[in-house]
């Protein structure tokens with residue numbers, strides 16, 4: 449099976465039912481995508497599939513054949529995506545575990561809505577869970593990244 453991750457093609461001989469999360473982490477060693485609940489409710493494992501956020505813990509790898517996957521490692525070449533710079537500027541992360549999922553969800557939001565309001569941001573991120581409680585910093589960073 450061929451999959452395209454961060455613009456790189458991989459030819460894999462694996463169980464087609466394997467969740468994408470484990471393919472990314474255990475086979476491709478792209479460990480930026482994190483495991484939280486494993487049942488599709490915390491959004492920690494979010495990646496972009498053809499540009500749309502999906503939970504990689506519940507997506508079988510067969511679903512992404514011929515689709516383009518972007519993980520946090522592929523969001524920018526050197527961490528210079530406006531959101532990554534804003535995250536740094538605003539010191540958003542605490543333990544950091546949930547942050548790749550939030551950043552990819554936010555990247556999708558601003559790809560569709562370059563000037564999101566606070567309400568837009570709240571709606572877009574409402575299902576993501578951060579045990580460290582960085583929600584207000586995340587909102588601040590997204591507004592900062594999109595202010596001009």
Ligand code: FES
Pocket residue numbers: 482483484485486487488489490491492493494503504505506
């Ligand atoms: S680990 Fe995938 S949604 Fe929680």
Ligand code: FES
Pocket residue numbers: 541542543544545546547577578579580581582
């Ligand atoms: S920064 Fe620790 S869980 Fe979100």
